Amino acid sequence: MAHGRSDRFRPPRRAAGSLERRQLVARVLAGLDGQIVLVQAPAGYGKTELLSSGFESLRSAGEQVVWLTADTRNGAAFANELAQAAGFTDLAADPGLSLDRILDALVAIPAPRVTIFLDGFARDYEGLASLLAALPDKLRVVVSMRATPSAPLSRFRMRGLLAEIGADDLAFARNEMRHLCGSLAPGDLETLQLATRGWPALVKLIVPRLAGAIDPHERSRLLSGLHGDIRTFLREEILSGWTADIRELLLAAAILDEIHPAFACRLAGLDETRAAERLEALYPIVAPLAERPGWFLLHPLVRGVLALDLPAALVKTRHSQAAALFASDGQIVKAVHHAGKAEDFGFAANTIRAAGGVDLFLRAGYTVLRRLLDGLPPSVVHASPGLRLCAALVMAKEGQIRAAREALDELKGLTGEDAEAELPEQVLVHIDCLFDAYEDRHLGDEQIDWLEARLRSYRLKDTWERGWLHNHLCIAHTRRGGLRQARIHAVKALDCYREEGAAYAQTFMLIHLALVNLLGGRLAAAATYARQAEDLVQRTQWTDENLLAIARIPMAEILYRQGHVRAADAMLAEALPIVSRGEGWVDVYTRGFVTFARCRYRLGGVEAALRVADDARDVAEDRGLPRLRLVADILRVETLTSALMLSPAREAAAALPDPERDEGWPARRQQRDGQVTLARLRLRGGDAAGARADLLAFLAGAREEDDALSGLTAQILLAEAAFSCGDAEAARLHLERATQLAKPQDLLEPFVFEGEPFRETVRGMVRRWGLSAFEQDSAAFLNRILATGEDGGLRPREGLLSVREADVLSLLAQGLSNKEIARELGVTEATAKFHLKNLFAKLGASRRTMAVSLARAMGLLGGAPETHIAHAGD
Template sequence: MSQRSFGSPLIGRDDELGRLAAVLERARNGSGQAVLIAGDAGVGKTRLLDEVAARAAAAGAVVVTGHCVDLGDVGLPYLPFTEILGVLAGDGRFGDVLAAHPVVERLLGAGPDSARDADARLRLFEGVAGLFGELAATAPLLLVLEDLHWADQSSRDLLRFLLSRGVLPRRFAVLASYRADDLHRRHPLRPLLAELVRLPGVERLEVRRLADAEVTRLVRSLEERPLSEATVRDIVERAEGNAFYTEELVAAAGTDGMPTGLADLLLIRVEQLSETAQQVLRTAAVAGRRVGHDLLRDAVGLPEEELESALREAVGRQLLVAGDGDTYAFRHALAREAVYGDLLPGQRARLHGTYARLLAARGGGAETAAERAHHYRESHDLPEALAASLEAADHARRVGAPAEELRQLETALDLWTAVPCEARPTGEGLDPVSLTLRASAAAAHSGDAHRAVSLTRAALAGTGQDADPELAARVRYTLAGNLMTVDNLAAAFAYSSEALAMIPAEPPSRTWVWAAATHVMAARQIGDDDTALRVARQALEVAERIGATAARADLLISLARLEGGGRRTREGRERLREARELARSAGDTPVEMRALFSLAIGCFESGELRECLPWITEGLDRARRAGLMSSPYALEMRYLRLLVLYTLGQWDECVRVARADPAPGFAEGPVLYIALARGEPDVEDRARVLLGEPFDWMGTFVGGIVLTDAAGLRGDAEGAVARARDAVAVLSDELGRAPHVTVRLAALALAAVADRAAAERRGGGNAERWTGVSGELVELARATAAGQGPEGQAWLARAEAEWIRAASGPDIVAWEKAAAAFTDGDVYEAARVRLRYAEALAADGRRAEAGEQARSVRETAAALRAAPLLERAEALLRRSAAESSASPLTARERDVLRLLALGRSNRQIGEELFITGKTASVHVSNILAKLGAASRTEAVAIAYRERLITPEPTAQG
């Protein structure tokens, strides 16, 4: 592969070069490596990459480069990878390898139409990954991606796929650069970078600004004529360590009134060219960072000899550089931006129009549609821009790029009203409502549920009184489905009701069946199971009659929840298996994924955790093949997979899977649970991020659990109770029904309350003030645990035991019951409960049994590396050992003795310890016997002497 020529020396980059050389060496000798190279515009990222690429090529590596391009609101799907594959396809050495991976032809415009192929996106990703792996097997392969901050979402998705496959191919390296100063808070590259840097084999390198001494060396190496020391100092001061700015300042040195801005400096360089060269440069700037020779020639309208002379002049002045495939590129994006920004509005519009017409005349087809749409819009040719945007949307769908399809459809919708009726395209689905519905589906497929809702609402607003009833119904049930995704349940039910009422059940139609299926889901979500069951049975009969296979599958999934014991039973899961097969035969991947998720969650709810994993694996594999890894069911399955591993105590595997397949937001919740249990820093900050805008139900679910538990672990009972209450309030539905997670939140808050109450009792404080709070929390737990499976019942048993502990101290029977409930469930929570059980046993003097339980907890905590739990178990073992050797009294007897020392009667002792006066009397008798005391007073004296208790502090007046 030819490399771009460069004339400026590379100064001050020894550290960066050394680090990248080490990365390439590790890739050559082991698994692949990737480096994300960050730096401000002009700091020297491209020059550094050129040097590294040249050295790699000289050492025998295959080096291919792909560029991301800034085309404003136009997305070019997979642009840098298309460029890379085009270069490989043009090199005869790689013909056989490319032939072995024909799927990549889709990116080069030679593949079949895959708009209806649910597996196309994954096959494309696998094909690209396989191609790079095979190339790397024949020779070291260096993939360079420039200007990642301009990458389209599909390219970002493909990069994520390549880097998150666990281990990159041997002898394969990826270097990807981006402008750090361009990444505003909501830039779409930010979350991807956060995911990638956590992967094994991926690291980040920041290209720093040059030090003043290095800038001075660069100035001296660039000067073609002697510069005074004052001029050099001025350049160094003004360049602020930016290499490109330094070069431009050196080039402008000596001119009258040297400008202060970089753009003005660049324009001075341009104005030093001949008028013809300036014309070529301005024309090239409208094409973008890179332009082909033939296209530039036709756009500028110059004879070949004049064009070549002008190009030679621009290249000689280091404004353009010659690239692969008879193309020219601006040496730096900042130069192109300066030239483009200096064009008059009329010049821009005219040149954009020229490029649009040239691209259309060349018959580029769908592959150039997005580019044509951009040029037509900038030239204000709105009818052609509309047509090209719709063509680009079709192309994005064919290549499996839903985010780019969405952008093009939204652009088309913006243009629709501005284009005269007679100039608009016509045909099926070419109306604002249908296009908006299609855009909402693209938003849902790209994982933007809230955008899907707003687009469907826009479609609803566009349906007037004279709208086709079937289309109007479809809009409403689509909106209902999207609203359920964002947990707006009451509104979903209202819209699904409207949809069902708009079209008759007879004669039967697929639209009515789908409206009914959506209404069943909405009714079940708001608790109207009678309506859901009635409509589901009626719709299932109609679906069978008209052969609506996918809808029939969807209805079977709903019925599995509504009839009998639900999806936790074998009968329910048999229905779900039937639904899965029907959805698969109909080619309806979303319904198939719903069936697979239901099978997985049914196993989880019934406590069959290991049986859950195969269904999750199948579901995620299906989602990958369909390119739906960001869809709601896929995200919930990714969360569930990690949750099962967490629950089974396979924590290292859970973290490994999360790193290998990073998921956004709540889906990594179990990793947060592990981080909290292991005492890692910043866990609460990471959890708070999940509570931000826009509201996400599952994110709030995960964040509520983590923050409630974290408050309890640090002894903040008030904070734990507040967090639990807040989470329950936000997660409750419109009817005020608390979610199932309430029992867990209540139990975690009760643990903090019980700890505080116990501390109050030990210190002689007011433990009774927690009675009302603990009572409220246990009632919440009881109300929401009803009807839940083994997990919910285990959390209820724990809540009950914590409630008793808060009221009167540890109760052996309650903790024994809780420990038994967690036996086949959550390994970590079972250990936490067993520790409470051990504490209860120790308080009753049953130290041998307490030690056995505590040692078991210690073993589990050590295996999980749950340091805080390990410390508590070891502390209990030390305390029990010390008490066994130093005191003949049980913990309860020591509590009674402390109150004896304060002069309390048996009745008063019973009231303070929440036991009967008779029980208090028995404890007093046992104390007298064990201490050999004849009276209560003597027992207290012996206790002070033997240091079994210490005197209470007296108030200072």
């Protein structure tokens, strides 16, 4: 900003409508408790406005303040300029004035302290380093600069005398953007935030133009840095201050999505020495990538302006050079991307083939393969059998499984040297098995025998081949209900993939292990594997939203089964739509949709749950997945039964296969789930004896741990059925067995899911025998279950005791007498004694202290214990 000489000794006027940034002003003032405040950022970040606000705040408070705006034309006269700014006209007229003399004059001012505001100083401005080095204790300095000063600051930092405010602090935060852009649509606001990164001057330039009636082309120009006003600001205030070598370096970087200093220097023909330091000094124009140490990103709007200065021929040449550089470094995705930009599709195709083609996907992930193919014309892909197989895999991962299968079958029929070279037999077999898993077919005993025979044909050192065979065996055993075998194969596959260093494949095996342990009721182990999977995705596959969504499906079910309904619902609401568009793995769908429907039932009622069941059926129809369609039908029966809508539940149940015959059930797990669901319908319909017989037969057919969750539900329903049949002792035994199964894993949900009929069963048992009929830890667990609300929150007054009994117990624990309890409750002493008698009977206690002690042991006093397996915030 240009200033007249007198204007340089006072702050400029603030622009009308300027945003008040009180927190930043407070930081400046707090920083003055040290001695130096450095405000450093590129042009247009509001440094002058901030210093001006601080200046006015101190002056209004009666403090002595001095303002000096830098004069780049006359840096040698710093002492004289400072004297003039402080009002020492006699000293300022002395051409030989030293810095020490003006500092002594400032110290002599009769005030507790004097604060000097130095605005717009260059990093090597004459006199600034000397001022900071000789700064007396009484003086405070606030200085703004576009670059880090050359003056040494370390000793001030070590002594706690320096406060620093940088570009990140000055950039507009999201709430400030929202205040400035109140008329913009939320989508435009998000786009503006990404484009400007909160750069105040750019935001102020763009917002009024973006809010106007502009066409889409004009909007695009604004948000890409191509608009004339944006270009003018960046050229005048930013680009003009760069040295020639920095400009050449960033011109080369303008073609790169992500900048590596060495590669950028090679493209620009510059010396690589200290390239990283030079880029770091340009922050925030160039920002480090948090997830990729040593790599940087160029500000998108600056990149857009720089790109205008590159001739088309040079752009093409540099893309070609970048492709060769990245290929030589083994960075295949970047090499292919730049080869596509250079229109060198032959190089791109050869690079993919040389890197392993489809094997690259199996090791590196779907998003890698998709990005490789994005820039290639269909003709180039079709000319290569390997690329055609890659394209088929992308189609399968994006839900087009039928088209992918057709493409694979066509490729199997190809013959010739090129086809055999690009489509090794073991790769075709692997992809064939993968598509089988997506189509949920060929996963029976015959396929398991074939996979095991093939596994025996490989040597121990063939870790990749053995890994994917164990992987497919895990899928097959999971489908048929053999969870122990599935877990063994998943662990072996994970070991193989770890030996290969294939993070993408490891992630899937961790997800498999989470699901298998979850189905077996081993929630602690499932949570551990799910967290490991999510952590691995975020470290190695952070751009793959589909993989992250898959990893969150088992974690959501773990949260739900432990009573964290809202957390599970929120996680699935985000993850399931992504998974529905991408992954074709049926077990992920079944667990996700079933858990989501149960969450929605608890939070939104029967209609919300039925909509989820309908969504599951739609995905089943789109993908041709009969097992998922059957799961959706079972889910519909379950939901209607829980809502006691028995007539429509029976109609829906009529569409299910015969539960006693294997025909019509594609997998044993769905058959077992169907048997429990139909038994519940029978029980809710009043046929307790029939339901009891069905459930006893179900448990008699249980196999090891494979029916852990459905077996637990069967025990819970049997307790209710036996109690309804008048067999109270059998009901108590079933309930005790269920609690012993559930407690170690903190499995609340299977009990809470059964709703009021289960609650009445438990309360009936307590009325009959009292709480002494249960182990103390079982009583505490049951109290938590009954006190858990529909949303998963605790309602302590709805546990095993009545509301009045809970009140009496609380007062008893406080040591109140019968008369005092009666007075607190507003009842007669006789009524208080009546409630105490009932309470003692339930607890099996004969004395007051004994009653309090037993109640505390049973969890009837105070909050319920927290689970240590999975937390809602994880």
